[in-house]
Amino acid sequence: MTGRAEPNGPLRVWTLILASIGSFVAALDVVVVATALPALREDLGASLFDLEWTINAYNLAFACLMLTGAAIGDRIGRRRTYAAGLLVFAAASIGAALSQSGTELIVARVIQGAGAAAVLPLTLALISDAFPYEKRGAAIGLWGGVTGLGVSSGPVFGGAIIEGISWQWIFWINVPIGATVAVLSQWKLRESYGPRPQLDLPGLGLVGLAMFGLTWAPVRAPRIGWGSAEVIGSLLLGVALVVAFLAWERRATYPMVPLAYFRSREFTTANGVIFFQFMSLIGAVFLLTQLFQVGMGYGPFDAGLRTLAFFATPVVAAPIAGLLADRFGNKPFMVIGLSMQGLGLLWLTALVEPGVGYPTLVAPLVFAGVGTAMCFPTVANAVTSAVPVADTGVAAGTNNALREVGGVFGVAVLAAVFADNGGGYASAANFIDGFQPAMYIGAAMAGVGVVWAALAPSSSAAEAGRQALARRDAGLVGSRR
Template sequence: MQDSPRTAVPGQEVPQPESPTSSARRRWTLALAGLGAFLCSLDVVVVATALPTLQSRLGAQLSELEWTINAYNLAFACLMLTGSALGDRFGRRTMYIIGLGVFTAASAACALSDSADLLIVARTVQGAGAAVVLPLTLTLISEAFPVDKRGVAIGMWGGITGLGVAGGPVLGGAITEGVSWEWIFWINVPIGLVMIPLAALRLRESFGHRPDLDIPGLVLVAAGLFCLTWAPVRAPSAGWSSIEVVVALIVGALFVVAFLLRERRARHPMLPLEYFRLRGFSSANGVIFFQFLSLLGALFMITQLFQIGLGNTPLEAGLRLLVWTGMPMITAPVAGALSEKWGNRPFMIGGLLLQAAGLGWLAGVVEPGVAYTTVVPPLIVAGVGIGMIFATTATAATAAVPVYDTGVAAGTNTALREVGGVFGIAILAAVFAHNGSYASPAAFIDGVKPALWVAAVVPLVGLLAAFAAPSTSAAEAERATAITPPDTLLTGQPE
């Protein structure tokens, strides 16, 4: 087979000679996959600076405001592994195009929504499309780039993802203030319509090695993740001790256990459990869960803090947040490149420490009328830490497994990331509601300060996973010896 980095030897790849065709294919893959990742990450946060506007225009309550973000993340998290499995079975390029189509159509439906309920439904469908697109962006990049260039490519992917996070509040604020909130969704439509034919023409089709879909596994994991994300979404309004939330957590845990038991017996498991014995895979997933629990919860609070607590317009809030959200654009590519030499563990540890320090510093200085210059340094510190984690966790998770299962690794990593984000928004919203309110700027800040302290503590819990990450040499040894190659490896043919 020509122009393919795949091989049947576990943990090893034969370097392929560079050619104009393969070089061009990699550039197109990085561009199209990067743009898909940008759109998916953009729409996680693009609503953030529009929340006060949605509250007034659609008459949305606090719980409905949470749902405009959480509905997207709920579908996103629940269907992430399903999206990866469908890509492996029916073709990554094919499912990437289908995912883009669903995402684009749902974006139009979001823009046409005239009530909070309709917007929430459309956001759910949009999240389902993103659940197919985002994990396949990492799979397409990992499949296209040889192992010696993959860290840099994934670092660039992390920077592009950071650009989506950075651009979301600014773009959302500018459009909400300058045009109308509907256009934060309309902008996805022409981009999606251009990307779909380009993906069909420029991306190379490839498949996973599993000839059959593990249908029972798909149902069990989707149901389990749904229940586990439903519980924190409902907790702020129903209460963490309510029957609804407690039952959802128990049922979700039972579904996940049933899924794991199913995967032990399945002939073609969608998630081989032996991967969790690889420290590189497990540590990356633990780090990203706690990092996003802190990040999205903090983002939900801070975007409102700048507007409600400090009196900024949506555009002003988005621009002022750039010192925080813009940092991953700079640090993620650098961390991805340096991790090739020094490994992922130092950057995961350092990133979590900086994120915790920055958010704790911010919680300490926030008060009514605080000057913007006072909050800039902690936001920069937290943003640098976030960027260090974006690239290295994705690299660690996908590099820990054989290249033919990068889709599984990417899907698992992104699913846990989004589940962490849902828990983060719910937990910080509950802390805010217990200590403050929307009654006045001072009352709002009374709730934000303890919520930010919680966001600062969470990354420190993730350090337990980061310190367990293997060194570069140990990770290579794990990957080379722990996994048995599949009997059959299905790949697309060069185009």
Template sequence: MSNRKPGTTGAPGPATSGTGPSRTATTPAQWWALVLASVASFMVILDMLVVATALTAIQQDLHASIADLEWTVNAYTLSFAVLLMTSASLGDRFGRRRLFVAGLALFSLSSVACALAPSVGALIVARTVQGIGAAVIMPLALGLLNSAFPPERRGWALGVYGSATGLAVLAGPVLGGVLTDGLAWQWIFWLNVPIGLIAIPFVLTRLKEGFGQGTAVDLPGLVLFTLAAVGLVWGVVRADSAGWGSAEVVSSIAAGAALVPAFVWWQSRARTPMLPLRLFRSRAFSAGNAVIFLLNAVLTGAIFFMTQYQQVALGQSPLSAGLRMLPWGVAPFLIAPRAGRMADRFGERPLIAGGMALQTLGMGWLALAASDHAGYAALVGPMTVSGIGVSFAIPAVTKAVVSTSAPTDIGKASGAFSTMRQLGGAFGVAILAAVFSTSGGYGSAASFTDGYRTAMAVATGLCVVGTVTALALPRAAVRRTVPAPSAGRPLVSGPAGAPSRTPSRTD
């Protein structure tokens, strides 16, 4: 590895002519980075959603309890969330492409283990390993993609990337229902295997290796962050079963919380920190990570309960429940690429704040429409509004966070963003499940509806907080890139997308 060039991916950037990003050609290397990152993201997001519509069948076939079902989701989410930063750091050190391939292989093999699981315990273990594979894939896919495109083109690229995740949101519940009804729930995992295995040779032959800044792995930082994340997430996901006041939950959350300042202290003095604290000087980075945490908490929790609400309260089959989720996924698939272009042109804050406001409206509307005899027409509107909000917000907030980073920090920034997104999903399911349990249960359609309504009301409140947080994002005109220590003054884009030097400013 002595002949490598840290901080590069080998993908040439497009020539700019000052005519704006919409007229900039996309190179073959950039197309491959975009396609392969999108395929990998599609596979990971699809796996999260196909499971949702198969939970009832898994419960019946493996004689799983409600706690087992929650762990079928949370085992994946837990390992996914706590290892994202570790994977990003290892990718910077050993090569993003190399680790990306390892993640695809591990995800595919663990999917086979999920499909062959003879018991719910074996399924939970396989889901944990699958989450590790996902944790390797996501930040490295995002890092490779962001490294391939210059800042003035990232909005468009992230919009296309977002449409792939939107397609996964669209197809996941439907495929889950089709496979569960037509074949068996095991086929929701077999589906991943050919996607991952076919992608690997193209990654090896079409993408060039990329590295981050520095050569040493921040081992103390990795250990501190992983233990802190495990403590916090374990406590939250166990709270619904063990109780918020139990010794297990209290000690787990307390230990995780105590390790957070230790991690921050170490990052302030580490020679090659896994999460450089200078990134937080940017309001775009700090506020953007808070927004994605809240947005994904609401979205993941709402989908987790909506698929079950359709089956438990409204009596739908897995396939019918999946088809009824389509309005939630159509908007991200259709709008996300256009939203990315709008972020390039108008800045991120209007799209993020507006998207969060629409998400708030959708969640509040779902809470008001919930009943044990609700017609489908009453649910289409709020799901569509929520989907439109997500379509605008996610590409814009992704661009806002990553574009604050110097090229050598893109891997770390992508890892931090992916971590906050998945931690949000884990906390969202756990918090809404805890709220659900206080006022409802699985005993009857009416009981489930009561809990679901309360959970959606809390989700609405989280959306309000996210909307307010989005307003803290800087305007595009004052957003700056946070340079690496060896860099000079930061580069920002001028009106036509051409780079220019500006004095350092605090967002």
């Protein structure tokens, strides 16, 4: 950043707006397609396998290529890569809308996920470049609120479009948004780069394959079983490739992810927190959205509206948590927020029974949602603050990759618990039989995350760690010169 003028007010505003919109559309497409599955089955003649992969294809590409997208942005320019990712995302959305078969839709969703993987981690890198440390928490809080709105509006948005127009429009709507934000980003944002003069190509290959192995296993496990040779082999291969990646990074001249960052308690605990938070959160959301339809009898749109008690809380709570974290540090909000998420899920699960009314569930939904909203932006702030500003793209990529892997594992684990405890779709009572034990496991996952959050450094200790890391980074740069 040496020699560059400090970002002015208009640049910061544009950065926050454009980065938040990119994060919004990437998050929206994680969940919006779920509401379209019945329509896709009828219109495209899609099989159950096709329907599963309509979701999984996006999530796999998204998770596996997150670090790659961040690294490419650091090398060729974050603004340029961000705009390119948005255009890829928009082009893939056209392909998805025009799909005539389940196979065509799956291919389009893979490309969509690849585009999103170049978008999401760079939103945080762009914000971190534009905002000084003392204002970054508030900015990331607003970013978190908009991202949360993307998740929260997914079921409502999808249900309204499917019932009012057609399923194709959940993809068509991405096209003008993606194209407009890409053009404005090239015009209104400033370019920034990471500190490494060349890409770590072996590292990119190893981490991409490792993430694929680790995510393929939970994606396939619900269909073929956790004990199958394919699932066990995929997990073992993923772990072996992670070890190989770490060994390579230790000796690489320009490592993709400097291993010294993992010696930072702030960086390591924030990554642990996000993994277990999203194991709990996405697994719970997978069952909650079905509870309103199967267990309580609502249609897609009405069910989507009722999820807002949980999903809409980040719009208000995340910016407040981000602002307060600038004053009190990230740790209290991670600990309290994740505790509220877990306790809220326990509270809700205890109330669920055949014939339960929606008003009975509102309070625990709001309680858990506020906790989730408190944790989400403060984790992002912690992980990007723990590294030099030039490496925020890599930090965000690491954090987002672990977030997506956690979500994939959460769905697979809770689905397995649901099935093993007699859960099914024959009746509301049959669904609730499996829902309750699965949700208790989801709450327990949040509890593990609380332990990680409790290990995070205090505000003063985190600041000391950042200064030590900055001194080390400056020394390495000087020695390379």
